[in-house]
Amino acid sequence: xxxxxxxxxxxxxxxxxxxxxxxxxxxxxxxxxxxxxxxxxxxxxxxxxxxxxxxxxxxxxxxxxxxxxxxxxxxxxxxxxxxxxxxxxxxxxxxxxxxxxxxxxxxxxxxxxxxxxxxxxxxxxxxxxxxxxxxxxx
Numbered sequence: 001x002x003x004x005x006x007x008x009x010x011x012x013x014x015x016x017x018x019x020x021x022x023x024x025x026x027x028x029x030x031x032x033x034x035x036x037x038x039x040x041x042x043x044x045x046x047x048x049x050x051x052x053x054x055x056x057x058x059x060x061x062x063x064x065x066x067x068x069x070x071x072x073x074x075x076x077x078x079x080x081x082x083x084x085x086x087x088x089x090x091x092x093x094x095x096x097x098x099x100x101x102x103x104x105x106x107x108x109x110x111x112x113x114x115x116x117x118x119x120x121x122x123x124x125x126x127x128x129x130x131x132x133x134x135x136x137x138x
Contacts, residue, residue: 035052035053035054035101036051036052036053036054037053037054037055037074037075037076037078038053038054038055038072038073038074038075038078038080038081038082039074039076039078039080040053041053041080041082041106041108042080042108046106046108047106047107047108047109048105048106048107048108049105049106050103050104050105050106050116051103051104051105051106051113052101052102052103053072053082053101053102053103053106053113054075054099054100054101055072055073055074055075055081055082055099055100055102056072056073056075056097056098056099056100057070057071057072057094057095057096057097057098057099057100058070058071058072058073058081058096059071059096060096061094061095061096066085066087067085067086067087067088068084068085068086068087068090068094069083069084069085069086070083070084071083071084072084072100072102075099081111082106082111082112082113083110083111083112083113084102084104084112084113084115084118085112085113085114085115086102086104086115086118088115088116088117088118090118091118091119091120093120094118094120098120098121099120099121100118100119100120100121101118101119101121102115102117102118102119103115103116103117103118104116104117
């Protein structure tokens with residue numbers, strides 16, 4: 001391999017490595033972080049920023065042409081709540097008392113998250129069930 005070809009190979013390898021590192025970093029920053037609690041919205045400077053917030057649906061869910069509107073409360077037992085507006089596909093398990101994670105833009109002045117994504121959490125659905133009868137061995 002001549003010197004010119006070796007230089008091209010090194011440059012191409014470096015470009016690919018940098019692109020891979022940047023891609024992994026962006027993926028981790030956008031989706032790899034844990035969600036914050038509703039009470040963290042007032043203690044951190046999150047106004048106007050995209051947030052990922054976990055909470056429990058409190059009260060009724062209102063539906064209209066613009067989507068769904070509801071309130072979530074803090075999961076740690078603190079009294080804070082935040083309003084949610086969501087215009088996307090509604091999960092079938094969304095109901096009062098269900099734990100959710102919402103991702104969207106937070107407006108501190110109105111106490112509102114305009115959600116782009118919504119995930120429900122249903123721990124009872126994933127808990128193991130008791131075995132009917134233990135298997136006997138011969």
